[in-house]
Amino acid sequence: MIPERFKWMSEKIPFWLKLISPVYGDIVLSIRIRLARNLKGYNFPLYLDEGKRAKIFNLIRDAFYSIEKLKNLKIYEIDELEKIEKDFLVERHLISKDLLKDGKGRGVVMDMEEKISIMINEEDHLRIQVFYPGFMFEEAFMKGMEIDDLIGSTLLYAFHNKYGFLTTCPTNVGTGFRVSSLLHLPVSVLSGRIQEIINFAVSNDITVRGYYGEGSEVMGNIFQFSSLRTFGKSEEEILSNFKDVLYKIIDIEKEEREKILKSAKDLIEDKVMRTIGILKSAKFLNSKEVMEYTSHLRMAAGMNIIDINIEKINEIMLLNQPAHIQILFGKVMEEKERDKFRGILVRSRLNLS
Amino acid sequence: MKEKMEKICEKCKKNKAEVKLVIYEGGKKQVLELCKECAEKESIGISPSPYPVPKKENPVLKPEEDLACVNCGLKFSEFLKITKFKCEKCYESFEPNISKIIYDYHKAKEHKGKIYKGVYEPNKEFRLRVLKRALEEAINREEFERAARLRDLIKEVEKGNDT
Numbered sequence: 408m409i410p411e412r413f414k415w416m417s418e419k420i421p422f423w424l425k426l427i428s429p430v431y432g433d434i435v436l437s438i439r440i441r442l443a444r445n446l447k448g449y450n451f452p453l454y455l456d457e458g459k460r461a462k463i464f465n466l467i468r469d470a471f472y473s474i475e476k477l478k479n480l481k482i483y484e485i486d487e488l489e490k491i492e493k494d495f496l497v498e499r500h501l502i503s504k505d506l507l508k509d510g511k512g513r514g515v516v517m518d519m520e521e522k523i524s525i526m527i528n529e530e531d532h533l534r535i536q537v538f539y540p541g542f543m544f545e546e547a548f549m550k551g552m553e554i555d556d557l558i559g560s561t562l563l564y565a566f567h568n569k570y571g572f573l574t575t576c577p578t579n580v581g582t583g584f585r586v587s588s589l590l591h592l593p594v595s596v597l598s599g600r601i602q603e604i605i606n607f608a609v610s611n612d613i614t615v616r617g618y619y620g621e622g623s624e625v626m627g628n629i630f631q632f633s634s635l636r637t638f639g640k641s642e643e644e645i646l647s648n649f650k651d652v653l654y655k656i657i658d659i660e661k662e663e664r665e666k667i668l669k670s671a672k673d674l675i676e677d678k679v680m681r682t683i684g685i686l687k688s689a690k691f692l693n694s695k696e697v698m699e700y701t702s703h704l705r706m707a708a709g710m711n712i713i714d715i716n717i718e719k720i721n722e723i724m725l726l727n728q729p730a731h732i733q734i735l736f737g738k739v740m741e742e743k744e745r746d747k748f749r750g751i752l753v754r755s756r757l758n759l760s
Numbered sequence: 761m762k763e764k765m766e767k768i769c770e771k772c773k774k775n776k777a778e779v780k781l782v783i784y785e786g787g788k789k790q791v792l793e794l795c796k797e798c799a800e801k802e803s804i805g806i807s808p809s810p811y812p813v814p815k816k817e818n819p820v821l822k823p824e825e826d827l828a829c830v831n832c833g834l835k836f837s838e839f840l841k842i843t844k845f846k847c848e849k850c851y852e853s854f855e856p857n858i859s860k861i862i863y864d865y866h867k868a869k870e871h872k873g874k875i876y877k878g879v880y881e882p883n884k885e886f887r888l889r890v891l892k893r894a895l896e897e898a899i900n901r902e903e904f905e906r907a908a909r910l911r912d913l914i915k916e917v918e919k920g921n922d923t
Contacts, residue, residue, distance in 0.1 A: 445848065447848065449847075450832055450846055450847045451844070451845060451846060451847060453844050453846070454832070454834075454846045454847075530844075542903070542906060543909075544894070545890055545891055545894045545910065545913070546913070548890060549887060549890070549891075549913075552874075552882075553882060555874075556879075556880045556881070556882065557880055559876060559878060559880075560878060560879050560880035563878060564876055564878070565848035566876035567848070567851060567852075567871075568871075569870050569871060570851055570862070570870075570871055571871030571873060571874075572874075572876065573845075573848045573851060574845075575844050575845055576843060576844055576845075577843060577845070577858070577861055577862050577865060578843075578865060580851075580862060580866075580871075581866070581868075581871045581872075581873065582871070582873040582874060584873070584874075636865075636866050636867070636868075637866070638862060638865075638866035638868050638871060639866050639867065639868020639869070639870065639871070639872055640868070640872055640873065641872045641873035641874075642873050642874060643873075643889075643890060644872075646890075647893075650897070654901070
């Protein structure tokens, strides 16, 4: 049996994948702001037994209910979720895998649009995350700061004059602030400039990872870039440095696109036409290849080679994932059956029958 | 034409090395020459290791050096094993080691940025500064849609509305 709780979510695209900012819609998929916070007077979550964790979880939950502007958020304790629902939220990028370890007294707070997701008792008592599409850094930043003020005026944070906001790991101390972005860089990968991009990012205190963050592989030419240092710089400086680096990376990708359009447009056309051929006729599609194919489509759409709505492509990228397919169709499926349904799904969403 | 020596993958020592992978560990750059398979396994996600204290080379502490946190009792040696604090008081209890560890990683001595006051008062000046700077950026890059959005946002903030 598949629980129905998140079916409504699987039927829509989250706000952060909408194409609000067409300038970069095919390159900057989304951005995220993260704030790590701990409550004063309690040990950090890593060292708490489940009873103590539950106590803090309840305390935080009650605080949310008491804040007028936040009381409509949905709050789930991880323990009350089925495995497939947990997987679904990870696939949705709303929570980390770390939150799932022993779910008693751990939880997530989120809004219907998926702009906000606050993890409770992950590595820190609170991990406030704000997700926005495209290049909407300022909007995300304002929202994150406001939520932080609201929670911090209701609960007492652990703060130190010299070290700032205190965190479980010294790598997050100070601002507790991290900004990250999912970038789609297919042509830089094709042309081999990706290594230059990665080196450039790393030399500017920005880490590069795969689609699901730490320890995950790169799929569909999507890279997660995130700011590294949290201490000794203000949030504004961290954000501004991050944007500067991102602009340069975007410019490299655009430059490579222009080059390839001049020198080998038919190569891109061939690639995308083959992809469409496969998507039209394949009986089984696995999630890894669909990730790759959506990348070809998004690239070609971004280069005006084909006319496909990028939001639709992004939607397929999400629905492509195992828990998503099962929740959407309301059916427990083994891998082979998922591969079959994936084919049906892609064809119907892209009108490729 | 002299034939070049074929490089062998540094990881599996079997296949031909075709990919150069740059890895940063503890801030040090390392270049690995790998075959495609191993490179994929390593993935191109490459991050400097965030831990200033190399796990294998933790110093052997004399008992008098192994401080315990005054609040939670965590030993400094236990902290070093996973570089995770147990409570807010660990920071001060383990001084002066902590300022050094934090400096090694962040290259900074003190917090700059948001100061926690524990009250809710959205800072209008701060918001306007961030937004106006972004507006300038958007105009310079001819991102007119973004500029228009930021203008609307600035108007809202000036009126004192939440964003």
